[in-house]
Amino acid sequence: MAWKTRRMRRSLPALSFLLFAALSDTASAAQAAPADRRLSQIDTVVVIYAENRSFDSLYGRFPGADGLDHAPASTLRQRDRDGSLLPELPPIWGGLTGRGVTPVVTQDMTAHLPNAPFQVDAAEGFNVPDSLRTRDLWHRFYQNRMQIDGGNNDGFVAWGNAGAMPMGNWAGAGMKMWSIARRYTLADHFFMGAFGGSFLNHLWLICACAPVYPDAANSPAKDLIARTTPDGKALALAANSPRSALEGPPKFVHDGNLTPDGYAVNTMQPPYRPSWNPAPEGMDAAFSDPSAPTTLPPQKDTTIGEQLTQAGISWAWYAGAWNDALKRGLKPSPPEFQPHHQPFNYYAAYAPGTAARSAHLRDGGMDGVTFLADIDAGRLPQVSFYKPQGNLDQHPGYANITSGDAHLATLIEHLEHSPQWPHMFVIVTYDENGGLWDHVAPPKGDRWGPGTRIPALLISPFVKKGHVEHTPYDTTSIQRFLNRRFSLTPLRGLVDRDAAIAAHGQRPLGDLTETLLPAP
Known part of the structure; x- marks a missing residue:
């Protein structure tokens, strides 16, 4: 298969990298003390986790960023499944706008687009406002690896289910969060921690690990095991799959939620409510049906939560509409609560009835009102994670850009006026790219990632103002920051x-302290 034959050259030869690393180590030692003096002034860390947008799709035109205007022409074109350049983009299969959305942009209206990125909200183009939902795309583990194609990023159309849609982007300048990014720091080389979708990337945020399904081949989930190529890096292609992306989405022998060796990489349901898998009759209603194929057994790995607790650091995961989901169940209408966006709910340490669950898993309230109340009252713990409810998280398909953007901006406004603001550090980022293309190659890492580039904003009295930070980061950089601030042992x-980044001769991932102002 053509995607396996092309490999991106290393950005630095090995000798140059070793010299760079030695100089970096010297510089890091000199800068450590000032950075740590700044860090010691930060008492409250807030992580806000939005949904499914690549960097280029929202911030590709941000001034000073490594965006679309800086992308080499060779990175803008997509290849077909045989490795040849596509003469044009295929139509957006099923149309551009989501179900029930007006105006409708049909599949036929998207035919014959040039092989290049296109602006969804351009007046001279589709003119779809950011307040409308656009269609969802595949954002799955193996597909993301195939789309990245070793760093070429030229397989997003060939190995997606939405034709041209991965190449869509939005102007961005009208977003409220753009204005906030202009006042603080925007990181333009921040990558999702794991390949694929929300499920794996949420768990990666708190654990930096892939969840395990024990003895998967003999379990209720045995039919969810994916069929892969012999090297395990891609899905096996079905014999009746269309040869060209111009003819339709690819077909695979068997796409699944589990790897052949039993890791859960695509969406599984938590073992505890709220979950799409309710308890069977006669079982404790707080638990999911363990016989359902998509119920993941409770996980036992250590998370950042236990580390913070052991260090005596107060923390909480605030989930928008959590209590509503427990009371009403999961409804297909707003707030579109997503159980697989609640990572601690997969871990035995936070099972129903445990003290840890009561202490750390909190309801963020409808529209985040409970989280906002804690912000305004100055009663946030030392570390807070906040997950917006579905209709406010910007996920394509069931959410739009405008509503989520307004919600994020409201959160920042309240945080800036919180009694805790003078000693606060806020990270706003996205779980993953949602299947949307980006032109920057992710660092070469391990089996699990990093994946596609995503937006990240660093907001604090202590960060550089009006700054674009080019240091390479991924989702694990959030843990690195917490580790350094609170003297935690890395997971x-x-x-x-x-180790994987270093083995590939890549520049080390940063810990976000690079965004801090020089110490006085």
């Missing part, structure tokens, strides 16, 4: 990721 996944 095994971070150690493995760093």
